[in-house]
Amino acid sequence: MNARRLKLIQDVSLSLWERVGVRATAEKTQPSPCPLTEGEGFETASKHAHASVASVSRAPECPRRWSLACLVLVSLLWIVSPLDAAVPQLGGMTPYGAQRGTEVEVQFNGDRFGDAQQILLYEPGITVTHLEPAGANAIKTRLAIAPDCRLGLHQVRVRTASGISNLRTFSVGALPEIKETEPNNDFAQPQKIAFDTTVNGVVENEDVDYFAIEAKKGERITAEIEGLRLGNTFFDPYVAILDTKRFELARSDDAPLIRQDCIASIVAPEDGTYIVQVRETSFSGNGSCMYRLFVGRYPRPTAVLPLGGKPGESLDVQWLGDVLGAKTEKITLPATIPSTFGIFARDERGISPSANPFRLTDLANVLEVEPNNAFAEATACEAPIAMNGIISQPGDVDFFKFPAKKGQVFDVRVLARAYGSPLDSVLNIYRIGGASVVGNDDSGGPDSYLRFTVPEDDTYVVVVQDHLKQGGADYVYRVEVAPVKPVLTLGLSERSQFVDIVAPVPRGNRLAFLVNALRADFGGDLNLEFKDLPPGVTVETLPMLANRGDVPVLLTAAADAPLNGALVDIVGRHADPNQKIEGHLRQRTSLVRGQNNIEVWNQYAERLAAAVTQEAPFKIEIVEPKVPLVRDGAMNLKVVATRKEGFNASIAVQMLYNPPGVGSSGSIVIPEGKTEAIIPLTANSGAEVLKWKIAVLGDATVGDGPITVSSQLATLEVSEPFLAFNFQAAATEQGQATEVVIKVEKRKDFDGPAKIELLGLPNEVTTEPREITKASTELVFPVKTTANSPAGRHKTVICRAVITANGEPITHTLGTGELRIDTPLPPKPNQPPAAAPAPMPVAAAPMPPAEKRLTRLEKLRLDRQQAKAAAKPVPEAK
Numbered sequence: 001m002n003a004r005r006l007k008l009i010q011d012v013s014l015s016l017w018e019r020v021g022v023r024a025t026a027e028k029t030q031p032s033p034c035p036l037t038e039g040e041g042f043e044t045a046s047k048h049a050h051a052s053v054a055s056v057s058r059a060p061e062c063p064r065r066w067s068l069a070c071l072v073l074v075s076l077l078w079i080v081s082p083l084d085a086a087v088p089q090l091g092g093m094t095p096y097g098a099q100r101g102t103e104v105e106v107q108f109n110g111d112r113f114g115d116a117q118q119i120l121l122y123e124p125g126i127t128v129t130h131l132e133p134a135g136a137n138a139i140k141t142r143l144a145i146a147p148d149c150r151l152g153l154h155q156v157r158v159r160t161a162s163g164i165s166n167l168r169t170f171s172v173g174a175l176p177e178i179k180e181t182e183p184n185n186d187f188a189q190p191q192k193i194a195f196d197t198t199v200n201g202v203v204e205n206e207d208v209d210y211f212a213i214e215a216k217k218g219e220r221i222t223a224e225i226e227g228l229r230l231g232n233t234f235f236d237p238y239v240a241i242l243d244t245k246r247f248e249l250a251r252s253d254d255a256p257l258i259r260q261d262c263i264a265s266i267v268a269p270e271d272g273t274y275i276v277q278v279r280e281t282s283f284s285g286n287g288s289c290m291y292r293l294f295v296g297r298y299p300r301p302t303a304v305l306p307l308g309g310k311p312g313e314s315l316d317v318q319w320l321g322d323v324l325g326a327k328t329e330k331i332t333l334p335a336t337i338p339s340t341f342g343i344f345a346r347d348e349r350g351i352s353p354s355a356n357p358f359r360l361t362d363l364a365n366v367l368e369v370e371p372n373n374a375f376a377e378a379t380a381c382e383a384p385i386a387m388n389g390i391i392s393q394p395g396d397v398d399f400f401k402f403p404a405k406k407g408q409v410f411d412v413r414v415l416a417r418a419y420g421s422p423l424d425s426v427l428n429i430y431r432i433g434g435a436s437v438v439g440n441d442d443s444g445g446p447d448s449y450l451r452f453t454v455p456e457d458d459t460y461v462v463v464v465q466d467h468l469k470q471g472g473a474d475y476v477y478r479v480e481v482a483p484v485k486p487v488l489t490l491g492l493s494e495r496s497q498f499v500d501i502v503a504p505v506p507r508g509n510r511l512a513f514l515v516n517a518l519r520a521d522f523g524g525d526l527n528l529e530f531k532d533l534p535p536g537v538t539v540e541t542l543p544m545l546a547n548r549g550d551v552p553v554l555l556t557a558a559a560d561a562p563l564n565g566a567l568v569d570i571v572g573r574h575a576d577p578n579q580k581i582e583g584h585l586r587q588r589t590s591l592v593r594g595q596n597n598i599e600v601w602n603q604y605a606e607r608l609a610a611a612v613t614q615e616a617p618f619k620i621e622i623v624e625p626k627v628p629l630v631r632d633g634a635m636n637l638k639v640v641a642t643r644k645e646g647f648n649a650s651i652a653v654q655m656l657y658n659p660p661g662v663g664s665s666g667s668i669v670i671p672e673g674k675t676e677a678i679i680p681l682t683a684n685s686g687a688e689v690l691k692w693k694i695a696v697l698g699d700a701t702v703g704d705g706p707i708t709v710s711s712q713l714a715t716l717e718v719s720e721p722f723l724a725f726n727f728q729a730a731a732t733e734q735g736q737a738t739e740v741v742i743k744v745e746k747r748k749d750f751d752g753p754a755k756i757e758l759l760g761l762p763n764e765v766t767t768e769p770r771e772i773t774k775a776s777t778e779l780v781f782p783v784k785t786t787a788n789s790p791a792g793r794h795k796t797v798i799c800r801a802v803i804t805a806n807g808e809p810i811t812h813t814l815g816t817g818e819l820r821i822d823t824p825l826p827p828k829p830n831q832p833p834a835a836a837p838a839p840m841p842v843a844a845a846p847m848p849p850a851e852k853r854l855t856r857l858e859k860l861r862l863d864r865q866q867a868k869a870a871a872k873p874v875p876e877a878k
Contacts, residue, residue: 086705087163087504088112090156095179095200096230097171097292101147103129104177106170108139108158112705115161118565120609122156125149125172136704145172151344152354153229155605157502159565161614162707164502167589167603169231171292173198174351184209187246190275196296196350201278203237203285209278213295215268220324222265222300223276224353226292228601229261231591233288238281239264244273253281256474257302257420258354260600265300265323298350299324303474304343306367306388307419308359309333315365319345320390321474333360339586339606357419361386363480372399375434378461383410383481387462391423391475397465401432402481404454409484414464416477417446423475424467432459441467451484486522488583490515490572492608493550498590502609503568504708505537506616508559512656512695512710515541516550517572517583525575528553532568534612536561540713542693543575552656552695554713557612565611617647620670620698622711626806628719629662631687634811637679639696639711641670648673649700655679656695656710659718661687670698683718691717722748722810723801725779727817733824734789740767740781740817742799746774750810754803760796761819764789785821794819 091110098104108119114136119128126149130142139158149172158165176194180201184191190210193199201209215221227237239262240251249269252262268274276295279285302321309315312335319327322345331343342355366381368389378399381387387400404410416423427448428439437460443449446467454460462479492501493514505511517526526544528551533539536558544551574581585606592601623638639653651670658664663682670677679696696711724745732738740758753771756779761767764786772779779799798815 086112086702086707088116088158088160088165088705090158090165090168092168092232092288092290093156093170095177096232096290097173097177097198097200097226098143098145099175099177099198100125100145100149100151100172102177103142103144106141106143107134108141109137110158110165111137112163112703113137113139113158113160115614116158117161117563118159118611120157120159120164120565120567121154122567122605122607123150123154126154126170143170151351152342153231153603155603157609159504159609159611161563162702163504163613163705164565164609164611167500167591167605167609169229169591169603171226171230173292173294173353174298175294175296175353180209184211186210187242187275187277193295196298198353199293199295201291201293202287203235203278203280203289203291204287205285206283207279207285208283211276211278211293211295212273213276215272215274217268217270219268220265220297220299220322220349221268221274222263222294222296222298222323224258224263224294224300225261225278226258226294226354227261227289228259228592229354230290230292231601231603232290233286234592234594234600235285235289235291236260236281237262237289237291238277238279239293240277241266242275242277243269244275246275249274255302256417256422257356263300263302267323294353296350298352299327299345299347300352301327301345301356301474303390303421303476304345304356304358305390305476306365306386307357307415307421307476307478308361308363308386308388309365310362311335311337311360317343320476326473333358337361339584339604359386359415359419359478359480361480361482363482366400368398368400373397375399375401375430375432375461383408384483385481387464387479387481389464389477390473391464391466391471391477392473393471394466395469396471397463400462400464400479401459402462403459404457406454406456408454410452410454410481411484412450412452412462413480413482414448414477415480416475419476419478421474421476422470422472423477424470425477426465426467427479428463430461430463431456432461452481484521486579486581487518487520488522488526488572488574488581489518489520490528490570490583490585491518492516492585492587498593500587500589502611503555504611504613505534505555505557506613506707506709507557507561507563509616509619510554510556510710510712511708512552512554512697512713514550514657515544515553515570515572517544518549522574522579522581524579526551526572527575529571529573530568530608531571532566532607534561534564534566534610536612537610544572550657552693552713554695554710555610559615561612563612563614565609567607568610569607616707616709617644617702618642618651618698618700618709620651620653620696620709620711622694622696622714624714625716625808627808627810628717629681629683629687630719630721630810630812631661631683631689632685632721632813633683634813635681637664637681637696637716639668639670639677639679639698641675641677641698643675647702649702651677651698651700653677653679653696653698656697659688659690659692659694659716661685662716662718681716687718689718689720691715720747721812721814722746722750722803723754723812723814725799725801725814727797727815729818729820730783731820731822732783732785733822734785734791735787735824737782737784738819740783740797740819742779742781742817744772744776744779746776750774750803750805752804754801756802757800758783758797759800760794760798760815762790762792762794762821765819765821783819789821791821791823794821 089111094107116133116139125146127144132140134140153169175198177198190212192212225237227235241249250264250266252264255263301319305318314332337360343358345352363386369379371377372379378401383402389398414425424446425448429437440448440450530539540554570585572583587605589603590599594600619642629635650672654666655664661684693713694716726743728741730740756770758781767781767783795818797817801812803810
């Protein structure tokens with residue numbers, strides 16, 4: 001509860017006391033004015049306020065007016081209670097970015113922000129110096145951005161007392177910032193801006209924004225747009241640079257370096273005014289189409305060669321694609337390898353606003369040596385190696401050669417489009433004599449990949465070209481020929497489609513989620529470690545088995561844990577300490593989707609956002625089963641809710657995950673005011689036999705949004721069935737009776753009788769339940785039909801067998817069998833109708849050993865013999 005709300009209780013409380021005429025004296029009980037501090041919670045506020053109401057109710061001098069005070073105070077308690085907030089939703093920021101080395105006011109916009117407490121920032125360089133909720137839909141902050149803060153997009157979330165928001169990005173630039181000022185949609189009256197400026201603007205429908213700058217002849221003018229990359233909406237920006245005669249000097253729709261964002265760059269042909277035009281490429285737009293326009297003299301290369309290097313080394317790189325020409329610069333690479341890395345071009349005129357992606361690996365570089373357009377001219381190197389080059393013109397083809405031994409295995413990967421190059425690569429490997437070995441065009445994207453197993457000792461040639469035979473000065477590529485190495489990457493399954501996992505854990509409660517692992521070129525069990533959890537939070541998990549790609553994790557917050565948030569490093573390691581395999585979290589967040597919900601822009605976070613949140617008004621618990629769920633069986637899993645007084649909302653419950661082969665309903669609800677629900681579970685014949693750790697999630701609307709908690713990790717044993725049934729074929733005629741005979745195989749011991757029901761019988765076919773014991777080898781169901789029972793072969797007959805152990809049922813579904821019902825033959829002419837068969841007695845259970853039963857064929861033969869005997873004439877007496 002924040003200080004403003006506590007002050008509200010105090011002020012209104014004192015005002016009410018005065019209005020109802022209560023005057024505190026030394027001799028009388030004094031109503032408390034709720035002297036709370038910001039660290040005290042709702043329970044304390046409630047105690048103070050209810051004590052005050054009770055004091056007023058006992059005051060003899062205010063028999064009527066005290067009820068008004070009670071009513072208003074109860075309303076106030078509802079306003080400030082923990083039930084008035086839930087999971088926050090971050091929509092965006094105003095502005096979307098700022099200049100580094102400055103301190104700026106930023107408003108975070110969204111929903112359920114009334115109890116906001118913290119901005120979670122994934123990287124250093126930005127400090128929150130002030131945070132104040134401004135109602136339920138905004139947070140006013142002041143951000144101090146360090147002079148050395150990394151340029152580009154920074155991931156942020158909002159933590160409130162009740163949850164953690166979705167992920168958004170905040171942009172840090174190097175240039176002074178201004179706002180777009182309307183009207184600026186007339187070419188003749190553009191908004192005048194200073195050179196080397198960042199403009200924060202928005203493109204509405206059919207909107208065109210114009211900005212005017214003054215430049216000297218020979219100066220570089222570059223306009224780069226950050227639009228789609230802000231992750232706000234599906235926005236395809238367009239930028240152009242024009243002269244005052246409206247002649248278009250440069251334009252850009254999409255730039256491969258920055259995806260659907262754009263870059264336009266020129267060298268000013270003369271002193272004068274130049275106009276920068278910004279719009280949506282098809283003249284659409286809306287209030288969500290925000291952009292950041294970087295207009296300046298800064299360098300803007302569109303490519304770099306080589307595309308990678310070794311960690312910690314110094315190397316010369318060549319900047320390509322800048323309008324002032326290529327430039328070579330010596331750079332020093334960081335010693336550690338981050339998941340994403342880029343380098344910035346800079347000169348005396350400035351620094352590029354966004355990075356050129358750059359690969360960090362332990363591979364040595366080789367640069368193509370022209371000419372290398374044929375087998376005989378192939379650039380020589382030794383594998384493992386990183387081959388770097390440019391498809392410099394249309395039709396260009398580059399050749400590299402390296403010796404290899406039979407049986408060597410290499411991963412051969414082209415890095416081009418993923419690193420901002422326009423190249424759509426085609427990769428082929430040949431033997432030096434020209435015989436083709438293997439090739440690839442696309443592998444999960446425009447870049448090529450293949451695994452190459454060397455067939456014979458020889459020299460092999462790698463050939464790279466563009467799919468459409470295109471080329472240009474920035475068509476750079478990097479071909480990595482590397483030995484196969486095990487790689488482990490951890491992820492978090494989405495809570496639902498496009499909703500990523502965060503971990504807000506209510507005080508005194510739990511939250512479960514799944515961590516998944518992508519193992520590449522290795523197997524085995526994995527262990528997980530969670531670093532930097534919020535104080536008061538503990539973790540419970542178990543090894544991820546070799547045949548599993550995920551594992552449940554349970555976070556529990558102590559009842560007195562401080563409200564706080566943290567970014568948690570999840571580390572996975574091979575369970576065998578001799579296997580030095582380690583991986584970290586790489587969590588994808590889908591930010592922008594296009595037509596057909598296809599993802600077009602995302603972010604990857606390297607840590608889990610976790611927090612201790614205020615107490616939730618309910619908990620849930622699994623009643624752990626005392627018996628197994630058998631293959632081809634079913635179980636009712638009971639979930640019990642504990643509610644705080646006054647909380648009666650319905651609670652949706654569902655399994656966190658289903659073990660392999662197990663199914664469950666995802667639409668179970670603990671009804672309003674109730675405390676229990678049953679989740680039906682079923683297991684198919686292939687369900688994996690194991691003792692599984694399961695959890696159930698509970699979701700309820702608290703205040704104006706959802707809150708999620710979890711049960712404990714409970715054990716669910718999946719086992720083989722106790723029984724196996726073999727159905728014998730059964731047949732009868734309409735209106736007749738028959739027996740369904742089942743051979744019983746006991747596979748596991750059990751005590752007491754097993755209750756058996758015959759299910760799946762056709763209409764107007766009846767029988768009664770039976771019982772067997774572990775000693776039974778046969779089960780017989782007497783079956784009755786009527787004249788209306790449907791004729792045909794009915795193959796849906798199954799048995800439900802229920803064994804009781806530890807007071808709980810073990811339910812089997814066993815089958816299937818077949819019941820054939822024939823239509824009786826019509827009676828012969830002048831033949832009296834056959835007498836109705838005597839009713840078949842119902843045998844007692846358990847059944848005593850019976851004589852051998854005749855098969856259907858044997859019965860038909862016997863009937864025929866009896867009919868012939870009955871029709872044989874009796875000889876006359878002599």
